[in-house]
Amino acid sequence: MQLYSMPSSGNSLKVRILLALTGKPVQIIDCDYGSAALAQAKADGVLPYGKVPALVLDDGQLLAESNAILWYLGEDSAFVPADAVTRAQMLGWMFWEQYNHEPVIAVRQALVSYPHRVADATPERLADLLDRGHALLQVMEDRLAHHDWLAGDMVSLADICLYGYTCTAGSRGGFDMDRFPAVCRWLDRIAAMPGVLDA
Structure with missing residues (x-):
């Protein structure tokens, strides 16, 4: 491939x-x-x-x-739950990531990281994305404060999916990750998996 x-x-x-x-x-x-x-x-x-x-x-x-x-x-891996309800919950997080999380968390990172996006990085837009991003990270915090993983009791595609932009939300996007200790612990759990930091 x-x-x-x-x-x-x-x-x-x-x-x-x-x-x-x-x-x-x-x-x-x-x-x-x-x-x-x-x-x-x-x-x-x-x-x-x-x-x-x-x-x-x-x-x-x-x-x-x-x-x-x-x-x-x-498909057919341990990252897709066998239980139909848990699998649907996993998909729910994945849909939420693309429709809610990515258009805010990733966009703010792009605006502050890529020179060709600087014209769109107005103070008003950056402030709005910051506020909205913190609210989205709070949704994850609320789940992860009581569970190790986003869907079910094991790591799933939902966790890998949300890790993609959340892992750089603080360093590249300027989000205050200290406000989200459960999210930070979750990031550490994923980062500790073999091969993740080299990907």
Whole structure:
């Protein structure tokens, strides 16, 4: 398999983490913003929606969207709960990540990290994203204050999915992670899993 991945992207990171945790062999092709590799990937038609991550399977079929790739790679693994209700709860967190968490947590990180986004980083927008992001992190805190994992009693795709941008929420996004001790303990649990920090 080949994974087209942006090194600084949380959406790419979570796919790399699951690949590391499952031990699936893959060739990773780094596609930084504005790079020749990204332009070539678009020209070659291997990015179905024009963005990374994208996974090219051994038979040449293409998969896009990070959470869809997670679902494919996680199928029949311990990262997908066997119980139907817990599995649906896991999917709920994954949908919430893309619809609520990522558009705030990841966007604020992008605005303060990428030079090409600086024009959009107005003080008003950054302040709004900060407030909204803290409210979203509180949703996670409320769950993780009483549970080790987001869905069920074991690590699942939901945890890998939410780790992608939460792990850099403080360092890149400026969110006050001291307000969320349970989230920080959860981040440490995931980071301690074999291969995660090297992904």
